[in-house]
Amino acid sequence: MNIVEKILARASGKSSVAPDDVVFANVDKVMMHDVSGPGVLKVFDKLKKQRIEVDKLWDPAKVWVAEDHFVPSADKLSAENIVKLTDFTKNYGIEKHFKYGMGQYGICHTLSHEQAMVMPGDVYVGGDSHTNTTGALGAFAVGLGHTDIAYVLLNGNIWFKVPETYFFKLNGKLPEHVMAKDLILKIIGEIGNDGGAYRTMQFGGSGIDEMSVESRLTLCNMTTEAGAKNGIVEPDQKVVDYLSSKGATNFNLVNGDDDAEYAKVFEFESSEMEPIIAKPFSPDNTCVVSEAPSVELDKSYIGSCTGAKYEDLEAAAKVLKGRKVKIRTEILPAAISIYQRAMENGLLKIFLDAGVTVGPPTCGACCGAHMGVLAKDEICISTTNRNFPGRMGHVESQTYLSSPMVAAASAVTGKITDPRDLI
Amino acid sequence: MKGNVIKYDRDNIDTDVIIPGQYLKVHDYAELATHAMEGLDPDFHSKVKEGDFILSGKNFGSGSSREHAPIALSHSGVKAILALSFARIFYRNSVDGAFLLPIEIGQDAYDGISDGDELDIDITRNEIKNLSTNQSYKMKPFSEIIGKIIEAGGLFKYKPELD
Numbered sequence: 140m141n142i143v144e145k146i147l148a149r150a151s152g153k154s155s156v157a158p159d160d161v162v163f164a165n166v167d168k169v170m171m172h173d174v175s176g177p178g179v180l181k182v183f184d185k186l187k188k189q190r191i192e193v194d195k196l197w198d199p200a201k202v203w204v205a206e207d208h209f210v211p212s213a214d215k216l217s218a219e220n221i222v223k224l225t226d227f228t229k230n231y232g233i234e235k236h237f238k239y240g241m242g243q244y245g246i247c248h249t250l251s252h253e254q255a256m257v258m259p260g261d262v263y264v265g266g267d268s269h270t271n272t273t274g275a276l277g278a279f280a281v282g283l284g285h286t287d288i289a290y291v292l293l294n295g296n297i298w299f300k301v302p303e304t305y306f307f308k309l310n311g312k313l314p315e316h317v318m319a320k321d322l323i324l325k326i327i328g329e330i331g332n333d334g335g336a337y338r339t340m341q342f343g344g345s346g347i348d349e350m351s352v353e354s355r356l357t358l359c360n361m362t363t364e365a366g367a368k369n370g371i372v373e374p375d376q377k378v379v380d381y382l383s384s385k386g387a388t389n390f391n392l393v394n395g396d397d398d399a400e401y402a403k404v405f406e407f408e409s410s411e412m413e414p415i416i417a418k419p420f421s422p423d424n425t426c427v428v429s430e431a432p433s434v435e436l437d438k439s440y441i442g443s444c445t446g447a448k449y450e451d452l453e454a455a456a457k458v459l460k461g462r463k464v465k466i467r468t469e470i471l472p473a474a475i476s477i478y479q480r481a482m483e484n485g486l487l488k489i490f491l492d493a494g495v496t497v498g499p500p501t502c503g504a505c506c507g508a509h510m511g512v513l514a515k516d517e518i519c520i521s522t523t524n525r526n527f528p529g530r531m532g533h534v535e536s537q538t539y540l541s542s543p544m545v546a547a548a549s550a551v552t553g554k555i556t557d558p559r560d561l562i
Numbered sequence: 563m564k565g566n567v568i569k570y571d572r573d574n575i576d577t578d579v580i581i582p583g584q585y586l587k588v589h590d591y592a593e594l595a596t597h598a599m600e601g602l603d604p605d606f607h608s609k610v611k612e613g614d615f616i617l618s619g620k621n622f623g624s625g626s627s628r629e630h631a632p633i634a635l636s637h638s639g640v641k642a643i644l645a646l647s648f649a650r651i652f653y654r655n656s657v658d659g660a661f662l663l664p665i666e667i668g669q670d671a672y673d674g675i676s677d678g679d680e681l682d683i684d685i686t687r688n689e690i691k692n693l694s695t696n697q698s699y700k701m702k703p704f705s706e707i708i709g710k711i712i713e714a715g716g717l718f719k720y721k722p723e724l725d
Contacts, residue, residue: 181589214587267626284628286629286658332624333649421574507584508586512584527578529601530578
């Protein structure tokens with residue numbers, strides 16, 4: 140069995156599973172945020188009317204909660220949602236609630252690794268489509284809707300069809316100034332925005348061995364944009380070291396068998412990659428930066444679970460050091476712990492000296508919620524994950540997706556720019 | 563199940579156009595319905611009727627896990643989406659929450675059904691009859707688990723131990 144099949148067999152109490160089997164898998168961790176949490180509460184209200192018991196969760200210790208989409212509260216309604224979420228966690232005895240304004244908080248997917256909330260081999264479900272991110276730690280990490288999360292909270296398990304696995308063999312180390320984001324945009328561009336639909340996208344090969352855990356998180360995060368059920372990387376010593384550095388001690392690595400089977404194997408020469416962008420209005424609408432259209436940008440946005448981890452900020456700082464931005468530029472570290480490291484290591488000074496506005500961790504403008512959304516006809520380059528019509532604001536705005544280095548270089552010139560042309 | 567078709571002749575209708583991100587903070591189902599399809603068709607709310615079907619191309623519902631998307635469509639009166647293919651979270655949310663039926667169709671049905679046509683859909687026989695043209699098409703049968711959850715009326719009413 141491959142790694143996903145082994146995790147699902149263990150979680151469903153079977154000796155083996157195969158693609159297309161339907162299993163009820165026991166869940167190890169479940170996450171919800173300030174959008175999916177209130178959504179789950181609505182499901183609980185419906186269930187009460189149907190006389191289904193919702194007084195107790197199956198295991199509050201396995202549940203954790205983040206405030207990320209609408210913090211700092213955008214308006215009265217989002218403030219009320221935070222109150223509802225807080226009441227919810229209190230009433231049900233959920234202790235792990237990362238609250239805005241109280242020390243560590245941030246985007247849920249970023250907390251999943253920064254706080255080591257998820258362990259290798261876990262079945263981890265979250266009320267958000269980018270839950271796939273955390274597969275980089277070797278977990279089966281899957282996004283679900285409110286009804287399914289409510290079901291998990293009450294029953295501790297959920298049904299899955301065992302997915303087929305597409306294996307992406309990545310060869311060689313990425314060149315300097317080329318990032319995991321470039322690589323995953325390349326892959327999505329080739330297989331299409333439903334090219335991984337219903338499947339696992341597993342990454343391996345020497346390209347993965349050479350890659351940091353944070354870069355692997357970027358790959359797995361964007362598997363959602365190929366329609367995949369989940370993304371995963373087999374855990375290695377780098378994952379062990381990463382989790383240990385976050386204070387995690389008690390975990391076991393699950394790996395696939397030597398004779399693991401994959402529905403399809405794709406090969407990509409990561410050592411030959413160059414900077415890539417996705418043009419409006421789909422993450423699979425890609426081209427290399429050297430062939431990017433010559434548009435006048437209005438804004439550069441470096442934020443989100445995809446593009447504002449510490450490594451992402453460090454990459455942006457390399458480009459922005461000693462330079463000035465020509466267009467409106469916002470950098471929003473994805474968690475307070477990252478913000479703090481950025482301060483301690485001088486990145487914030489580089490950003491502020493360059494003229495960038497540094498904001499608090501939030502999903503904010505990535506999903507068009509608040510904090511810097513786009514006006515009609517505005518054009519943005521962004522380290523986020525999606526560029527559907529209206530994704531970051533007005534339905535007639537446009538978003539180009541890129542790596543943090545390309546977004547930083549473009550901030551300096553006001554045009555879509557290859558960082559290698561500046562450095 | 564009879565109803566009229568609203569056809570969007572395109573692929574990749576994503577959750578951001580079905581219900582834009584600014585409404586994620588809204589959890590009132592009736593209010594969500596007033597913003598359904600706002601990112602693609604601002605007239606949708608005024609033209610949709612109880613019992614309507616939406617017909618579209620491949621990868622319907624791609625993107626976010628927001629259950630707001632099937633909720634907004636269902637509370638607008640939409641009973642089923644007919645599409646060449648679906649994105650997985652939208653599909654599963656539609657079924658597990660018992661909001662609407664995600665029906666996979668073939669290219670023949672997609673090409674043969676026009677905006678405004680009246681359909682009669684029989685999921686027990688996997689048949690779609692176009693009453694406006696008198697043509698019939700096969701829908702892709704639901705997988706076993708999906709069929710059972712639909713029959714039960716949603717995931718919470720489905721009893722796996724009875725299988």
